[in-house]
Amino acid sequence: MAENTEKTLAQKLKDELFHKTKNAYDVLSDEVIDAAYAYAEGYKKYLDLGKTERECVTESIRMLESDGFKPYTFGMPVEVGGKYYYNNRNKSLSAFVIGTESLANGVYFTASHIDSPRLDLKQRPLYEADGLGYLKTHYYGGIKKYQWTAIPLALHGTVITADGRSVNINIGEDETDPVFYIDDLLPHLAAQQMKQPLSEGIKGEQLNVLSGSRTFEKNFPEGIKLNILRILNEKYGMTESDFITAEISVVPAFKARDIGLDRSLIGAYGHDDRVCAYPSLTALMEVKNPVHTTMAVLADKEEIGSEGNTGMQSIVYFDIIKDLANTLGVSEIVVRANSKCLSSDVNAAFDPNFPEVSDKRNVCYVNNGVVLTKYTGAKGKSGSNDAAAEFVAFSGKVLDDAGVVWQTSELGKVDQGGGGTVAKYIAKMNVDVIDLGVPVLSMHAPYECVSKTDVYMTHKAIVAFFKA
Ligand code: MN
Ligand code: MN
Numbered sequence: 391m392a393e394n395t396e397k398t399l400a401q402k403l404k405d406e407l408f409h410k411t412k413n414a415y416d417v418l419s420d421e422v423i424d425a426a427y428a429y430a431e432g433y434k435k436y437l438d439l440g441k442t443e444r445e446c447v448t449e450s451i452r453m454l455e456s457d458g459f460k461p462y463t464f465g466m467p468v469e470v471g472g473k474y475y476y477n478n479r480n481k482s483l484s485a486f487v488i489g490t491e492s493l494a495n496g497v498y499f500t501a502s503h504i505d506s507p508r509l510d511l512k513q514r515p516l517y518e519a520d521g522l523g524y525l526k527t528h529y530y531g532g533i534k535k536y537q538w539t540a541i542p543l544a545l546h547g548t549v550i551t552a553d554g555r556s557v558n559i560n561i562g563e564d565e566t567d568p569v570f571y572i573d574d575l576l577p578h579l580a581a582q583q584m585k586q587p588l589s590e591g592i593k594g595e596q597l598n599v600l601s602g603s604r605t606f607e608k609n610f611p612e613g614i615k616l617n618i619l620r621i622l623n624e625k626y627g628m629t630e631s632d633f634i635t636a637e638i639s640v641v642p643a644f645k646a647r648d649i650g651l652d653r654s655l656i657g658a659y660g661h662d663d664r665v666c667a668y669p670s671l672t673a674l675m676e677v678k679n680p681v682h683t684t685m686a687v688l689a690d691k692e693e694i695g696s697e698g699n700t701g702m703q704s705i706v707y708f709d710i711i712k713d714l715a716n717t718l719g720v721s722e723i724v725v726r727a728n729s730k731c732l733s734s735d736v737n738a739a740f741d742p743n744f745p746e747v748s749d750k751r752n753v754c755y756v757n758n759g760v761v762l763t764k765y766t767g768a769k770g771k772s773g774s775n776d777a778a779a780e781f782v783a784f785s786g787k788v789l790d791d792a793g794v795v796w797q798t799s800e801l802g803k804v805d806q807g808g809g810g811t812v813a814k815y816i817a818k819m820n821v822d823v824i825d826l827g828v829p830v831l832s833m834h835a836p837y838e839c840v841s842k843t844d845v846y847m848t849h850k851a852i853v854a855f856f857k858a
Contacts, residue, residue, distance in 0.1 A: 411797055415757060429842070434647075437660060441641045442505075443482065445546065446688065447477060454475050454671070459475045459485055460474055465713065474487075476710055481700040482504070485674055486684060486714075493715060496728030496730060497684070498683070500670040500731065501813075501823075502734040503812065504667050504689070509529050509543075509639065511633065512526045514634070516630060518612050521603060522603050534588065534834070536592040538572055538597060539574035540572070540574045542642070543562060543643055544642070545561045546560055547559045547636055548636065549635070549638070551626075551632055602617060602618045606620060644657075644837055653842075657838070659838070662833055662834065663734070665736060666734035669734070669852050670688070682856070684856040692812055730821065731816050733811050733824065733826070736827045736829070738753075752800045752803075756831065758844075761797055761799045761829055762824060768809070773810050774810065777813075781823075782824060785826070788858045794850045794851045828848050
């Protein structure tokens, strides 16, 4: 007997009128899902090579140069189809391709960030206490301090030695390297600690990194400290004074790994926001001979307010656009007015373990695609860019036309908390901008989690935007 598959009027109307959210696995073909898994392999390598903004700049330049991008200096001539990158102090990067149409029609660019929450060594970090050698830290960005204890840590950074050499430090990533460690209290003696609120259980001045325990010479005062310095001196030529100029960060020593039996998720340190920086780069390289001039900005210091000359508030990013306008003989004001930007940053995925912090009807879900975030902010959208309806419509249409799975989200329910992105600093320059990025579980933790389909949809979304 034939089944009656005729839809009722109510069903037809519902299909027509209701908004539907989609899970990528329900709507994508096996080919696209396979492509997403293959794409994740390159992304994981990028994560392992770039645990600081400096390392991300180095690896990004390597990728760009192998694709034919050339270093850009202010005032240099540029040609249509030309591919360039501007290295800002080895800590941020703007890569761009000159479009076939006039620059006056605007630059289509993404702005993501390549700094992540971490612990920075203080300027006089090294000390010895009760038979152990430690490095003092000052945390960078928003962290839950207790998460950084009792896990393997690595040292990454740059030291400028007295003779002016710049030396890169990387200890704890190679399988044969030692790692570092922040000790925590055993549960047996933690009765008082366990009664503290989570924010107080481990305090900032307790984030001291265990770095040695063997004296250089028997019965010698500060022999452990001396021994640590001796090793650093032999390996890197540095002295204790060189810590003053150094930028050394303590980051988790974990490698990026697949999570889950189905390998559908990626665990790593620093998804926020390399999970948007990497797709921005791969999209920029994929879109050959763009019509508009396309650009991927990889900014620094987002996690501490986008400050400084490498943060998104720096004029340097718009100096590049101004300089291109001068070179190509068009008005910088017109270029900015016609430019469009995806502020490419992560959002908080709905977490079934903590459902109470989100509005289930207005949150993003893992595997439901790239997230378009109209507004962020806190306490009544304060501090938010809040993209205009017209630009949300433009962005949504670009994604729909390209078959990208996407969703919308707020960061938590009303008055739960909040946060911001670089979007507002770009909007200030009279550029249309909206946030777009990847849903993340455990954002800002030493090991964060994203889904492979969401990462790939972000790449696809940025490709579509660059071609729009
Ligand atoms: Mn971010
Ligand atoms: Mn962040």
